Amino acid sequence: MIAEPGETARRGRGRRPIDEVRADVLRATGDIVLAEGIARLTFERVAKAAGVSKTTIYKLWPSPGALAMDAYFHAVAGTLAFDDTGDVRADLLAQLHSFAAVMRTPGGRAVLQLIGAAQTDADLAASYRALYSTGRRALACERLTRAQERGQIRPEVDVRVLVDQLWGAIYHRLLVPDEPVDDAFIDALVTNLFDGISVPKTVI
Amino acid sequence: MIAEPGETARRGRGRRPIDEVRADVLRATGDIVLAEGIARLTFERVAKAAGVSKTTIYKLWPSPGALAMDAYFHAVAGTLAFDDTGDVRADLLAQLHSFAAVMRTPGGRAVLQLIGAAQTDADLAASYRALYSTGRRALACERLTRAQERGQIRPEVDVRVLVDQLWGAIYHRLLVPDEPVDDAFIDALVTNLFDGISVPKTVI
Numbered sequence: 216m217i218a219e220p221g222e223t224a225r226r227g228r229g230r231r232p233i234d235e236v237r238a239d240v241l242r243a244t245g246d247i248v249l250a251e252g253i254a255r256l257t258f259e260r261v262a263k264a265a266g267v268s269k270t271t272i273y274k275l276w277p278s279p280g281a282l283a284m285d286a287y288f289h290a291v292a293g294t295l296a297f298d299d300t301g302d303v304r305a306d307l308l309a310q311l312h313s314f315a316a317v318m319r320t321p322g323g324r325a326v327l328q329l330i331g332a333a334q335t336d337a338d339l340a341a342s343y344r345a346l347y348s349t350g351r352r353a354l355a356c357e358r359l360t361r362a363q364e365r366g367q368i369r370p371e372v373d374v375r376v377l378v379d380q381l382w383g384a385i386y387h388r389l390l391v392p393d394e395p396v397d398d399a400f401i402d403a404l405v406t407n408l409f410d411g412i413s414v415p416k417t418v419i
Numbered sequence: 420m421i422a423e424p425g426e427t428a429r430r431g432r433g434r435r436p437i438d439e440v441r442a443d444v445l446r447a448t449g450d451i452v453l454a455e456g457i458a459r460l461t462f463e464r465v466a467k468a469a470g471v472s473k474t475t476i477y478k479l480w481p482s483p484g485a486l487a488m489d490a491y492f493h494a495v496a497g498t499l500a501f502d503d504t505g506d507v508r509a510d511l512l513a514q515l516h517s518f519a520a521v522m523r524t525p526g527g528r529a530v531l532q533l534i535g536a537a538q539t540d541a542d543l544a545a546s547y548r549a550l551y552s553t554g555r556r557a558l559a560c561e562r563l564t565r566a567q568e569r570g571q572i573r574p575e576v577d578v579r580v581l582v583d584q585l586w587g588a589i590y591h592r593l594l595v596p597d598e599p600v601d602d603a604f605i606d607a608l609v610t611n612l613f614d615g616i617s618v619p620k621t622v623i
Contacts, residue, residue, distance in 0.1 A: 327538050330594055334535030340596075348595045372616045375598055376588070376607040383591030384583035390534055390594065391552050392544075394579055403580040411615025412576045 233275075239265045240272055244282055245290030252325035253283045280339055284329065284346040291317055297354060303362035304409055310358075311381060311401045318389055318396070327389055352378055380408060437479075443469045444476055448486055449494030456529040457487045484543055488533065488550040495521055501558060507566035508613055514562075515585060515605045522593055522600070531593055556582050584612060 243265035247256055256279050262269040276282035294313050298306045317323050326347075333340035352375070359374035368374065381404050388396045447469035451460055460483050466473040480486040498517050502510045521527050530551075537544035556579070563578035572578065585608050592600045 331535035331538030334532045334594065344595070344597055349597050352597050366618050368616050369618050372611065373603070373607050376604060376611060377616065379588035379591045379598075379604075380584045380608065380611060384580070384587045386591050386595070387583045387587030390538065391548070391590070393548055393553050393556050394583075399577070400580060400583075403577055404584065407576060407580060407584060407612055409615060409617045411613060411617075412572050412581065413613045413615075414570050414573050 236265075236267055236271060237275055240267055240275065240282070241286045241289045244286035248283050248287050248325060249290050249320060249322040252321040253280070253328070254325075256283055258282070277342070280329065281342045281346060283325065284343055287322055287326065288347050288350060290322065295351070295354075297358035299358065299361065301365075303359075303365075303367045304405055306358070307381065308402065308405055311385065311404065312398070314382060315385060315396050315401055318385070323389075327386075330386070330390065351382075355382065377408065380404070440469075440471055440475060441479060444471055444479065444486070445490045445493045448490035452487050452491050452529060453494050453524055453526040456525040457484070457532070458529075460487055462486070481546070484533065485546045485550060487529065488547055491526055491530065492551050492554060494526065499555070499558075501562035503562065503565065505569075507563075507569075507571045508609055510562070511585065512606065512609055515589070515608065516602070518586060519589060519600050519605055522589070527593075531590075534590070534594065555586075559586065581612065584608070 240261060244256070244261050247260070247264065258269050258272045258279055261267075261279075261282065262272055265272075272282065276285065294317055295310065297310055300306055318326070329339065329343055333343050355378045356374050359368065359377055362368050363370060363372065363374060368377075384404055385396055385401070388394055388400065394400070444465060448460070448465050451464070451468065462473050462476045462483055465471075465483075465486065466476055469476075476486065480489065498521055499514065501514055504510055522530070533543065533547055533551075537547050559582050560578050563572065563581055566572050567574060567576065567578060572581075588608055589600055589605070592598055592604065598604070
């Protein structure tokens with residue numbers, strides 16, 4: 216007999232596999248973070264929303280901030296997935312536009328605030344890297360490396376630097392908003408890097 | 420008769436031209452910010468160091484944070500000046516290496532903390548742009564536009580985007596330090612943009 220999720224949560228809570236509990240908590244937290252950010256996120260609220268005890272959540276995450284980052288990573292994984300149509304430029308453009316859209320949500324604004332708070336909080340900075348940025352970087356590098364292996368990016372290019380010149384450039388405009396993150400900006404990021412900004416030497 | 424600066428400060432304080440007072444305060448504040456950051460910066464301390472009344476400082480800057488940004492902008496103006504040897508790649512490389520060195524000082528770390536605090540403080544964010552980042556952006560764009568006018572950068576390139584792909588990429592690695600800001604990184608930023616990352620189409 217397969218129990219309804221709500222029923223499982225109500226009844227043999229202690230016996231539920233830990234991975235299932237973790238997934239439920241991440242899902243409940245992700246919903247909150249995407250909809251409204253992290254300002255009013257507490258373990259108590261998540262415990263209620265996920266039908267899990269506060270004690271269990273404490274065992275799995277050191278702080279609501281750490282839980283928020285972990286949940287956000289999982290919540291945006293689908294939206295920020297790297298397509299592979301074979302055309303790396305088109306795939307990057309699509310992903311960067313999705314990324315910019317996510318960054319306009321309350322969850323995205325919360326990410327900027329976490330980066331901000333991490334400047335004076337070493338523990339938060341370490342959690343942010345461990346639970347969010349290092350993983351996102353790895354996913355981007357993986358897609359870029361595949362393009363490099365297929366001869367779409369020069370072999371001597373360090374793809375880790377491209378992460379800072381694409382997503383990092385967008386983060387920069389969001390963190391210090393002197394200029395807008397609009398479609399033209401995102402298109403230009405890709406064009407500048409792939410085509411180069413030098414004037415091509417014409418052979419007569 | 421030319422009075423010694425200290426003497427002027429002690430005597431006819433009220434009669435000193437306001438620009439001279441402003442310069443003295445900016446210099447005294449810049450020394451503090453570069454040496455130790457902004458954590459212990461107060462109007463009182465600056466007033467003592469510059470030989471100016473606290474009331475005068477209040478009239479010129481709304482907060483110690485605003486004064487710190489203004490002072491930092493002036494303190495690093497020389498170090499971060501854009502050379503013009505005619506070779507834009509070499510000039511950019513030199514400036515970007517100087518920039519990375521400045522960002523490793525207590526003053527540079529204070530800038531990261533100001534960007535951080537600005538994520539949850541709209542007034543600070545506005546001051547940061549007005550007193551620091553917008554001005555630095557303009558200086559970079561000026562140098563890049565000159566290179567463009569000389570045919571060293573393609574005419575259709577929006578040089579404002581390059582600011583985010585060069586300095587913005589460095590800010591990104593400093594704010595989210597998953598990877599180091601080393602010499603190879605800085606060199607790669609320039610190479611990637613000027614040469615492009617695509618594999619050149621060889622004509623046989």
